[in-house]
Amino acid sequence: MRLDGWWAEGHYVWRTGSGPLVGGAHRLVDAAGALRPPVTVSRDASxxxxxxxxxxxxGLTYLLPFLEERRAGPAAAHRTEQTTAGTTVGTAAGTTGRTTGRTTxxxxxxxxxxxxxxxxxxxCSHRRALSLPTDRALLLPFRLSLVVxxxxxxxxxxxxxxxxxxxQYARERERRAWNVVPGTADADFxxxxxxxxLPTMASRHGESARSESPSVAYHCLFRHGALLFLTEAGRRVAGMLCRYEPATRTLVIRLAGVLDGAEGHYRSPTYLGLYVGVLEWAARQGLSAVNLSGCEPFLSKGIFQYKRKLHPRVTLPADxxxxxxxxxxxxxxxxxxRDFLVDNPAITLDEGGRLHATYFHDADRPARTGLRWRTPGLAGQRLVDxxxxxxGAPADLPARV
Structure with a gap:
């Protein structure tokens, strides 16, 4: 492997590895960085x-951009929240500025x-979270994994x-002559x-898009996983690049896209065909599971609602x-x-470590139960006044994990 391949693999393992060595190294780095934690304030025009x-x-990569999108309201956030697998980062549209400093x-x-x-x-860490006040507060996982x-x-x-x-999948598979075909050549990658x-990320997320570099995608995903194309009558229209984790016989979906980022594929069942086709392909290979990748712990996350159709098990990440x-x-x-808390039901942790869907409501704002939660791994729902x-009342919410 060339030097850039070694660097790419090391960088990838550091970010996503789940072994005790990687976990221990992260805890040491996190402890050092937590001595004077950074704090960022975000404002919009209103x-x-x-x-x-x-x-x-x-959290600046995963969480704050999501909160900024949701601050703009469900309709505005829906325009930027789609079903694409990948990573986005940056300041959400409508945010006028961020200021960053240090705190204790x-x-x-x-x-x-x-x-x-x-x-x-x-x-923060699990231990640190237990030391913080519980009034007017929720305790959530930092991220979630969705595993089928x-x-x-x-x-x-x-x-x-x-x-x-x-x-719909059976009907469209017949009509469109869907098939999932592996790509094994460098030209396929x-x-x-x-x-x-790249066109899909640009189309969906614009300047706020960020993804794996070509080197990491090639050396850490393509060379250690599977590239799967969805074809319609033999023409490749969408694809997913996945990492194979042999210890658990799991295929982890990392990158996805549709041909030329075409908007029409989002108005068609193409993504449904791609996801179900990849799950079927993995089953035929004798694998144990497909990890649909992670997301933020909110029911209003569009990716969560879309992937919930596949009834994945919601778990804490292995990394x-x-x-x-x-x-x-x-x-x-x-x-x-109040609008924000009602619009964005959270997935919270109880004292036994179980995950719950938590909906807020008041006399003027009914609980947004149209954002569904039922999928394996979630123990139930809580309605909080x-x-x-x-x-400052506990409102029957668990304070600790």
Missing amino acids: GALPLAYAGHPD WRQIAADAAAPDADLIAVG PVHDGPEAVRRRVSRKDRQ AYFYRRMH HFGGKRLWLRARRDTPAL LDAFLA
Whole structure:
């Protein structure tokens, strides 16, 4: 392997590895960085809901952009939240500015960090999360993994899909002559990366898009996984680049795209065909599971709602994110804050480590139960009255994990 291949593999393992050595190294680095945690305040033109994020720096990649999108409201966020696998980072549209500084854990606990923010999110270790106040606060996993078992074969995979989507898949597979075909040549990788993945990321996320570099995608995914194309009547229209994890016999979906990022493929069942086809392919290979990749712990996350159609098991990630938590605290009772909490039901942790869908509501804002939660790994739902929660009452929410 060339030097760039070694660098790419080391970089990838550091970010996604799940072994004890990688986990221990992350804990040491995190402990050093947590001595004076960074804090970022985000504002939009309306000034109605200043947000703050403090703690683990990966929250600036995954969490804060999501919160900024959701601050703009469900309709605006839907325009940027699609079903594409991949990584996005950057300031959401409508955000006018961010300011960054340093704080202390004592200031965070005393509500003195970023005091002008109405909502603060803190990414930290499990142990640190237990030391923070519990009033007006939620305890969430930092990220989630969505995993579909495939060891029972293709028929069982199809039965996991809802009846309506299963019928649509069968109908469209026949009509469009769908097939999933592996790509094994370097030219196949280049075609996927340049003609499918990059155009799709640009189309969906614009300047805020960020993905794996060509070197990492080639050496760490293509050379250690599978590139799978969805064809229609023999023509490649979409693809997924996956990493194979032999220890668990799991295929991990990392990058995806449609041909030339064409908007029409998002208006058609192409993505449904791609996901179900890849699950069936993995089942035929005798694999145990397909990891659909991670997402933020909110039911309003579009990727979560789309992938929920496949009834994945929701779990804590196997990598270093699995030991991290997200402490979310309401600072002030404002209409914008109430709207935000109702619009974005959270996936929270209880004292036994179980995951729950948590919906807020008040007299003027009904719980947004149209954002469905039922899928393996979620123990149930909780309905929380905002008046009691914002007054500091426990509101029957678990305070600790």
